[in-house]
Amino acid sequence: MLTLEGFDPKKVESMVSLVRENFKKDYSKDLFFQMASLFPDKFITMMDDGVLIGFLMGTLISPKEVRILIFVVDKNHRNMGIGTKMLSTFIEKSRAKEIEKIRLEVKTTNENAIKFYKKFGFRVVKVLPRYYRDHSNGYMMYLDL
Numbered sequence: 001m002l003t004l005e006g007f008d009p010k011k012v013e014s015m016v017s018l019v020r021e022n023f024k025k026d027y028s029k030d031l032f033f034q035m036a037s038l039f040p041d042k043f044i045t046m047m048d049d050g051v052l053i054g055f056l057m058g059t060l061i062s063p064k065e066v067r068i069l070i071f072v073v074d075k076n077h078r079n080m081g082i083g084t085k086m087l088s089t090f091i092e093k094s095r096a097k098e099i100e101k102i103r104l105e106v107k108t109t110n111e112n113a114i115k116f117y118k119k120f121g122f123r124v125v126k127v128l129p130r131y132y133r134d135h136s137n138g139y140m141m142y143l144d145l
């Protein structure tokens with residue numbers, strides 16, 4: 001059974017693995033603990049019978065603006081509406097807190113994700129040359145709430 005949850009310290013290793021598999025980045029477990037303690041309400045996880053299959057980690061960057069730092073759904077669970085559920089929940093929670101803007105960065109080559117975000121109303125506001133570690137370019141995208 002799928003359940004939408006918040007941060008769970010027992011799932012941090014799975015978060016590290018999901019990030020490694022999908023973004024080829026090695027984040028320390030501490031990063032997740034720190035972010036969850038600073039912004040507990042900006043962490044959204046999806047479990048399938050208790051197994052982490054996706055998560056969204058956000059942060060507050062100004063009193064009225066939040067930023068999505070990590071958003072990922074496990075490969076075997078994509079195109080089932082899980083990303084939509086997590087992002088819609090993040091948007092609803094942000095609105096409830098009177099947040100006015102959501103910002104994120106995405107690789108310019110990540111057509112899937114860009115299309116997905118545009119469906120929610122996100123728009124590209126800036127190109128970020130060589131933004132990523134592999135020197136690929138990024139887009140900064142914003143959603144006005």
Ligand SMILES: CC(C)(COP(=O)(O)OP(=O)(O)OC[C@H]1O[C@@H](n2cnc3c(N)ncnc32)[C@H](O)[C@@H]1OP(=O)(O)O)[C@@H](O)C(=O)NCCC(=O)NCCS
Pocket residue numbers: 022071072073074077078079080081082083084085104105106107110112113115116119
């Ligand atoms: C971007 C990402 C988080 C989306 O997650 P997801 O769970 O696959 O998203 P959804 O299933 O809600 O939506 C994806 C597509 O499936 C479609 N879909 C949703 N529910 C569906 C269902 N029940 N049956 C079939 N298709 C469905 C959606 O309409 C959407 O199609 P579209 O993009 O053509 O409009 C996921 O692809 C991912 O983790 N990508 C790799 C990491 C990444 O790029 N993250 C973003 C970096 S900024």
